[in-house]
Amino acid sequence: MSYSDAPSSTSLWTLFSARHLGASLMLSGGIALYAIETYVTATIMPSVVRDIGGLPLFAWVTTLYVTASVMGSVFIAIRPRGLSLNRTYSVGAVLFLLGSAICAVAPTMEIVLAGRAVQGFGAGTLATLGYAFIRYVYPESLWNKATTLYAAIWGISTFIGPTLGGFFADGSAWRHAFTIIVPFALVMGLLAPWLLPAGVDDRTETKAPLKQMILLSASLLLVSFASTAEEIGARTWLVVCALTAIAALLLVERRATLRILPRGGTLLSMPIARVYAAMFMLLAALTCDIYIPYFLQNLHNVPPLISGYIVALVALGWTAAAFICSDFTGKAMRRSILVGAILEAVCIGMLAVTLARLNPSGDVLLVSAAAFLIFGMGFGVGLGWAHLVTHILHLAEPDEKDKASAGITTVQSLGSAFGAALSGVIVNSTGLVSPGGVEGAASAATWLFMLFALPAVLAAFVAFSLPEPRYGAHVGDND
CATH class of the missing domain: 1.10.287 (Helix Hairpins)
Known part of the structure; x- marks a missing residue:
C-alpha cells in the first residue's frame, strides 16, 4: 500500500503512535544529536582553548564541521549501490561516534579539528536522512508534522545545548561533553537497521x-x-x-x-530551484542573529545570560510557527511561506530601529520590543520552512528524491555559512572595529539589520512565484 493511500491523521502525536514510534525516535534522535552537539560545542570551546591552546584555529572548529556536514549530506545521494538508507544511517551514527571520541581524547587543537571533521560528516548524514526518510516512514499528511518535530527539537536544543555545555566548562571536563554522546550514537547505529525501513534505491546514478x-x-x-x-x-x-x-x-x-542538486535545481525557471533559493535566502537573513547578544550587551547593558536566552527566541519562534502552520495545505501553504518571508524581513528591518540604538539604562520597553522582533524573525522562517521541505519532496523526480533531500541540508548549510560570513564583513566594515565602542556598535547594527532584511525580501518575491503544493502522488511503500 502506498503512503498516499494510507489512512491519515493530522495529529503531531501520530508520529509517536505504535506504527511510527521506532522510526520517529530514530530520526528525531539523529536531529537531536546534531542540534545539541552544535550548541554544546559552541559553549565549551573557550574551555577547550584554555586547556589545550589553539586560539588561532578557533574559527575552524565550526568551519570544518559545516564543510564536512555538507559532504555528509551529499554522501546520501552518492552512497554505494546496495547500501540501504537504514544502514547508511548506521554509518552516519558510527562516524558521529568516532568523531566525538577523537575530540574527547584530543591532546591538541589539530586533533580536535580532525575529530570535528569526522563528526561533521556523520552529523550531515544523520540530518539529511531525517528528510530522506520522511517519504518512506510517514503518509503525506504527516510530512509537515515531521518537519515540525525537527523544528521543535532545534528549539529545545537551543536551551539544552548551552546548559549542558555549562556543566562541562571547567578545566578538562569539556572532554566529557564529547564522551557522553558516544553511547547514544552507538545505540542509534545498532538499532537503525531494525527500526528504520531500508528505502527504495531508485537512483539512476551513484557517482560523485x-x-x-x-x-x-x-x-x-x-x-x-x-x-x-x-x-x-x-x-x-x-x-x-x-x-x-x-x-x-x-x-x-x-x-x-553528475549533479549535487536534482534536475532543475539551479535553473530559476524551474520551481524546485526557486524553492532552494527561498530556503537559502531565509537562512542567510536569519544568521544576522549571531551578533544580537553582542549588541544587547554593549548597547542595552543586558547581562550575558539574559542576552543568550533572548537570542534563543529565534529558535522558539521557529518552533511555535511550525506547530501553528503544520496543518496547512494547498494555497494556505504557499501563503504561509510568503507571509513568513515578509514577516522575517520586517522584523529584521525593525531591529535597525529598536536594537541598533544606545540604551545605557537598559530600558525594558526597548529591550522587550527588540525581543519581540527577534522572536518574529524565527517565527517568519518557521511559517514557511516545513512547507518548503514538502515542496522539495513533491517536485523532485522519483529517481532523485534522495538527492533532493540532501540538497535541503546543503542549501541550509550554505545559507547559514554565507550569512554568517557576510554579517561579519558588514559589521567589521561599518564601525564595529573602527571606531568601535558603543557608537561603532550602533552604526554596525544599523547597517547589518537594514542590509540583512533584503534577502528575506527576495525570498518573499520567490515565494510569490511558487506553485501550489500537490498531494496524492505516489511516494513509496510502507511495507
Whole structure:
C-alpha cells in the first residue's frame, strides 16, 4: 500500500503512535544529536582553548564541521549501490561516534579539528536522512508534522545545548561533553537497521560529482576565511572569491550529468530551484542573529545570560510557527511561506530601529520590543520552512528524491555559512572595529539589520512565484 493511500491523521502525536514510534525516535534522535552537539560545542570551546591552546584555529572548529556536514549530506545521494538508507544511517551514527571520541581524547587543537571533521560528516548524514526518510516512514499528511518535530527539537536544543555545555566548562571536563554522546550514537547505529525501513534505491546514478564538491568546499572555506580576516580588503576579496566559486559551481552543475542538486535545481525557471533559493535566502537573513547578544550587551547593558536566552527566541519562534502552520495545505501553504518571508524581513528591518540604538539604562520597553522582533524573525522562517521541505519532496523526480533531500541540508548549510560570513564583513566594515565602542556598535547594527532584511525580501518575491503544493502522488511503500 502506498503512503498516499494510507489512512491519515493530522495529529503531531501520530508520529509517536505504535506504527511510527521506532522510526520517529530514530530520526528525531539523529536531529537531536546534531542540534545539541552544535550548541554544546559552541559553549565549551573557550574551555577547550584554555586547556589545550589553539586560539588561532578557533574559527575552524565550526568551519570544518559545516564543510564536512555538507559532504555528509551529499554522501546520501552518492552512497554505494546496495547500501540501504537504514544502514547508511548506521554509518552516519558510527562516524558521529568516532568523531566525538577523537575530540574527547584530543591532546591538541589539530586533533580536535580532525575529530570535528569526522563528526561533521556523520552529523550531515544523520540530518539529511531525517528528510530522506520522511517519504518512506510517514503518509503525506504527516510530512509537515515531521518537519515540525525537527523544528521543535532545534528549539529545545537551543536551551539544552548551552546548559549542558555549562556543566562541562571547567578545566578538562569539556572532554566529557564529547564522551557522553558516544553511547547514544552507538545505540542509534545498532538499532537503525531494525527500526528504520531500508528505502527504495531508485537512483539512476551513484557517482560523485567531484568538481561540484570541490567548488562547494572551496566556497565554504573561503567565506569562512572572510568572516575572520582582519583587513577589509582581504575580507572583500575572499567574499568575491567565494561567490565566484559558487557561480562556477552553478555553471558546472547545469552542464554536468553528475549533479549535487536534482534536475532543475539551479535553473530559476524551474520551481524546485526557486524553492532552494527561498530556503537559502531565509537562512542567510536569519544568521544576522549571531551578533544580537553582542549588541544587547554593549548597547542595552543586558547581562550575558539574559542576552543568550533572548537570542534563543529565534529558535522558539521557529518552533511555535511550525506547530501553528503544520496543518496547512494547498494555497494556505504557499501563503504561509510568503507571509513568513515578509514577516522575517520586517522584523529584521525593525531591529535597525529598536536594537541598533544606545540604551545605557537598559530600558525594558526597548529591550522587550527588540525581543519581540527577534522572536518574529524565527517565527517568519518557521511559517514557511516545513512547507518548503514538502515542496522539495513533491517536485523532485522519483529517481532523485534522495538527492533532493540532501540538497535541503546543503542549501541550509550554505545559507547559514554565507550569512554568517557576510554579517561579519558588514559589521567589521561599518564601525564595529573602527571606531568601535558603543557608537561603532550602533552604526554596525544599523547597517547589518537594514542590509540583512533584503534577502528575506527576495525570498518573499520567490515565494510569490511558487506553485501550489500537490498531494496524492505516489511516494513509496510502507511495507
